[in-house]
Amino acid sequence: MGDMATTSEVPYFDVSDPDFSVSSAEVLAARERSWYARTNFGIAVLRYEQTSALLKDRRLRQGSFAWPEQHGITEGLLHRWWSLLMLSVEGDDHRRLRRLANPAFSRALMEEMVPGFKLLAGELIDAFAERGRCEFVSGFAEPYSARVLCRLVGLDESRWRDLSHWSTDIGLAFGVTIGRDRERIEAGLRNMYGLADELIAERRREPGGDVISALVQAHDGEGRLSHEELEAMITLIVFGGMDTTKNQLGLALQLFIDHPDQWELLAREPDLAPRAVEEVIRWNPTVVWTTRRATEDLTVEGLDIPAGTTMHLLSPPANTDPLAVGDEPFDITVERRAHFGFGGGAHHCLGHWLARIDMREALPILARRLRRPRLERAPVLRPISGVTGPVELPITFDPGADA
Amino acid sequence: MKVTVDEQTCDHHGQCMIACPEVFNLVSPDRLEYVAEPDESLRDCVEEAESACPTLSIMIED
Numbered sequence: 001m002g003d004m005a006t007t008s009e010v011p012y013f014d015v016s017d018p019d020f021s022v023s024s025a026e027v028l029a030a031r032e033r034s035w036y037a038r039t040n041f042g043i044a045v046l047r048y049e050q051t052s053a054l055l056k057d058r059r060l061r062q063g064s065f066a067w068p069e070q071h072g073i074t075e076g077l078l079h080r081w082w083s084l085l086m087l088s089v090e091g092d093d094h095r096r097l098r099r100l101a102n103p104a105f106s107r108a109l110m111e112e113m114v115p116g117f118k119l120l121a122g123e124l125i126d127a128f129a130e131r132g133r134c135e136f137v138s139g140f141a142e143p144y145s146a147r148v149l150c151r152l153v154g155l156d157e158s159r160w161r162d163l164s165h166w167s168t169d170i171g172l173a174f175g176v177t178i179g180r181d182r183e184r185i186e187a188g189l190r191n192m193y194g195l196a197d198e199l200i201a202e203r204r205r206e207p208g209g210d211v212i213s214a215l216v217q218a219h220d221g222e223g224r225l226s227h228e229e230l231e232a233m234i235t236l237i238v239f240g241g242m243d244t245t246k247n248q249l250g251l252a253l254q255l256f257i258d259h260p261d262q263w264e265l266l267a268r269e270p271d272l273a274p275r276a277v278e279e280v281i282r283w284n285p286t287v288v289w290t291t292r293r294a295t296e297d298l299t300v301e302g303l304d305i306p307a308g309t310t311m312h313l314l315s316p317p318a319n320t321d322p323l324a325v326g327d328e329p330f331d332i333t334v335e336r337r338a339h340f341g342f343g344g345g346a347h348h349c350l351g352h353w354l355a356r357i358d359m360r361e362a363l364p365i366l367a368r369r370l371r372r373p374r375l376e377r378a379p380v381l382r383p384i385s386g387v388t389g390p391v392e393l394p395i396t397f398d399p400g401a402d403a
Numbered sequence: 404m405k406v407t408v409d410e411q412t413c414d415h416h417g418q419c420m421i422a423c424p425e426v427f428n429l430v431s432p433d434r435l436e437y438v439a440e441p442d443e444s445l446r447d448c449v450e451e452a453e454s455a456c457p458t459l460s461i462m463i464e465d
Contacts, residue, residue: 052432056417058417058429102451106455108454
């Protein structure tokens with residue numbers, strides 16, 4: 001079997017162009033013509049069914065493992081950290097690391113944190129509610145996600161600002177500007193490693209029931225985790241859980257500002273929160289782009305994909321593919337097929353229950369207390385690459401009671 | 404011990420197979436095979452799979 005479509009019919013994108021947007025009209029129009037596009041660097045997948053199958057196909061590995069090397073970073077702290085990440089390893093090593101990390105992120109454990117999530121959300125809103133205005137990222141999204149993470153790893157919450165800044169710096173590693181930002185990323189990593197070593201020493205002296213204690217025990221007691229892996233795992237947990245939720249909350253509010261009836265509905269019916277979280281992520285995921293690399297020659301729907309080809313799985317077009325979910329507007333009352341905001345397959349997001357549950361608690365409280373939110377001025381946006389979301393989201397609202 | 408997987412909600416991520424390959428096998432991206440009545444000695448591993456499932460599709464009956 002060969003390439004079924006002629007080259008002229010297949011869309012083409014330059015995925016290295018900093019202006020390339022996975023949510024652009026151009027990408028959505030391409031999806032109507034073809035399930036894939038050619039790019040300057042592999043194949044971009046645009047539709048639901050193919051994205052779903054490729055995420056889970058074990059003939060492909062996670063595609064970002066060589067990302068730093070592709071940008072000329074072949075040694076040093078960033079390169080080493082990246083090579084140790086659960087995202088970069090496959091097979092038995094991946095399985096060993098994933099099984100060590102999984103229990104700390106179970107739904108049951110995350111549910112135990114719910115009363116604390118509610119109190120934290122209320123406390124943060126109290127600080128600005130009377131004024132009827134706030135900068136939503138620094139006033140809510142950032143401290144909420146960072147302080148939740150502090151609780152998860154058992155760290156003094158007063159240190160949330162440092163953690164958040166370092167995470168933002170590290171997050172630059174997932175963008176196309178990784179080469180230019182290397183120094184800032186490595187500075188963030190050095191700080192985060194310092195924190196990891198501090199936590200490891202502390203839990204060695206006084207073990208608790210938290211995720212860090214469990215990982216330290218896996219290293220010290222059973223030798224199932226090397227010291228380097230232990231450090232990398234802790235930095236990944238702290239970084240991965242913070243930047244993503246912060247951005248996803250900002251994206252959620254942006255969506256609801258554009259859909260005031262849905263915000264009102266959520267305020268009246270907080271039981272809709274689980275669906276609201278899924279619908280927000282379907283429409284406006286913070287992780288817009290995952291990759292896979294073929295480890296052997298494949299044929300997908302008549303398209304030959306040689307071993308070594310990178311497949312760019314773009315979640316915004318796949319999540320809203322009319323062939324799979326219909327041409328449906330943003331609606332928090334409808335249960336839909338799963339979105340790809342948490343990736344999928346062996347590398348499915350480890351912390352998805354934390355993200356889901358802390359947002360399920362935050363959104364209805366916000367909807368009740370920030371009535372009729374509107375933009376005070378245009379938001380400042382991060383480029384759509386890696387982790388996406390507003391950097392500044394200045395809003396005004398009518399203060400409401402949390403009754 | 405009796406295991407059932409809800410085929411309506413199973414999304415074939417294969418996390419169960421990472422946790423417990425003795426019982427779960429994702430044959431292809433759309434087909435999961437599993438041992439319906441695994442040996443009691445595999446209980447820890449099956450419970451680990453149940454907890455790791457992103458769609459909560461695994462049920463254990465005693």
